[in-house]
Amino acid sequence: MPQAGQVVFSRLEEVHFGKPAAETVAEIARRHHAERVFLMVSGTLNRQTDEIDKLRGALGNHCVGTFDRMPAHTPRSAVITAAEQARTAKADLIVTLGGGSITDGAKAVQLCLANDVTTAEALDRVRAPAPVKSPTVRQISVPTTLSAGEFSRISGVTDERTKVKELFRHPDIVPKAVVLDPMVTRHTPMWLFLSTGIRAVDHCVEGICSNESSPYGDAAALHGLELLARGLPRVKRDPGDMDARLDCQIGAWLSMTPLVSGVPMGASHGIGYVLGAVFDIPHGHTSCIMLPSVMRWNRSANADKQALVATAMGHPGEDAGDVLDAFIRGLGMPRSLGEVKVGSDQFDRIARQAMGTPWVPRNPRRIAEPAQVREILELAS
Known part of the structure; x- marks a missing residue:
């Protein structure tokens, strides 16, 4: 068909x-x-x-x-x-x-x-x-x-x-x-610029990996992901590199193409909403922590799309969750819930609340109950 x-x-x-x-x-x-x-x-x-x-x-x-x-x-x-x-x-x-x-x-x-x-x-x-x-x-x-x-x-x-x-x-x-x-971004603290850059990476990745992705959204998000994968490390190395900063800004712009054109996000965004509102964790950091674990949990449902992500980031043939994990660690960003002082005693509450977000029910691997959200949280712990 x-x-x-x-x-x-x-x-x-x-x-x-x-x-x-x-x-x-x-x-x-x-x-x-x-x-x-x-x-x-x-x-x-x-x-x-x-x-x-x-x-x-x-x-x-x-x-x-x-x-x-x-x-x-x-x-x-x-x-x-x-x-x-x-x-x-x-x-x-x-x-x-x-x-x-x-x-x-x-x-x-x-x-x-x-x-x-x-x-x-x-x-x-x-x-x-x-x-x-x-x-x-x-x-x-x-x-x-x-x-x-x-x-x-x-x-x-x-x-x-x-x-x-x-x-x-x-x-x-x-x-x-x-x-x-x-x-104007040169005044932005480096941790904030880089972590929100991973938020943009998250837009790209969840847009590409969605069951409702479109050729239009994929084209923009894949190019945006390439720009962000190149530009963020360059800005970290040289904060005065305005060309790299603009590459990141354009990558962030392109990252939104799937979402604004009707493609839903997935569990990384959904869980991130709860972590931000309940625990006051910056949204960039929620993506740094959750995205690789969500990708690993989803891999059985969309390995072909995850392969596109790894290739766009310059690592064809590698596991996208591992590529994202290494990339985020290389920028010096937090990679676990423990690093932001969210313990397993909070996981049931997070899981229940995440089910009520717009994005968790549209995750590419179906999430039918809070216990499955908890599985992702355990991966990210």
């Missing part, structure tokens, strides 16, 4: 790469007739570098406010605070400069502004399948890490009451434009 599938395209309009961020953002804002630009940015960059000042300078009087207090994992309370500031400022465009938590936060702020959400509890009203008004205040993102959430129509927000990271979806919350400037 012929192969069949579907590819969905997002409402991201443009990606600029290798250009100075501040001038490029200002030019995009002018072209879209933005008059009141609200910034959501990294607090560290705002306080310790001149990157945010350069952005304000380029925007001039059109910059109407700055929010720089978004914690990791994007808690609901911070989203509400940012939304209130943007509402008070009468923002007609949001610009983010920072990591994935800030990017996701701005996506959620778009929903809050469009739907009069003013409390953390009221965010329940804009979760699917509830009717949701489309955002009218759009977003431009300048990422400083490689998680690549700026290419997605999904926002991950943590409910502090339950310590569950929830997904908010709407086709219009994907940023209108993304600016990839390697120069």
Whole structure:
């Protein structure tokens, strides 16, 4: 029977790469007739570098406010605070400069502004399948890490009451434009740049290995994986190598092609959501810890696809789980749950909660019950 599938395209309009961020953002804002630009940015960059000042300078009087207090994992309370500031400022465009938590936060702020959400509890009203008004205040993102959430129509927000990271979806919350400037990433701590690079590797790998993969997604993800496999070690060796940093940024962009075009992720992402929300483990580190073990557990179901992964990483004929393990170790990243102080006494809780994520039920090797998640956790212990 012929192969069949579907590819969905997002409402991201443009990606600029290798250009100075501040001038490029200002030019995009002018072209879209933005008059009141609200910034959501990294607090560290705002306080310790001149990157945010350069952005304000380029925007001039059109910059109407700055929010720089978004914690990791994007808690609901911070989203509400940012939304209130943007509402008070009468923002007609949001610009983010920072990591994935800030990017996701701005996506959620778009929903809050469009739907009069003013409390953390009221965010329940804009979760699917509830009717949701489309955002009218759009977003431009300048990422400083490689998680690549700026290419997605999904926002991950943590409910502090339950310590569950929830997904908010709407086709219009994907940023209108993304600016990839390697120069702004030079301030990113090396552990964060490299670990989010493995997050991008995880996007590539789980997209390629999915039972619902597509030729379109595979083509982008395989090339993205090649760029990341070459670029991340180069950045570790020479942090000033801007060509390598841009290769990593483009690799991260390509890594999102499967996900944003409709290909589901698998157990590495699903378990990672729980580890991040419950134990406050950075998402890059969750991929470093879980991905090789998930690949080993899945090998009986998709060895042919795993062979493509090993080849793209420069190790044809080798076991993909072993290749990923060695690659991650070579970057100096954590490789076990023990290294981040998650013990086996927590495995049952993690396994139960992971079953409720969108991705574990769509893992390429079927996961029917928490006991199978626990098997993967034991491999990663």
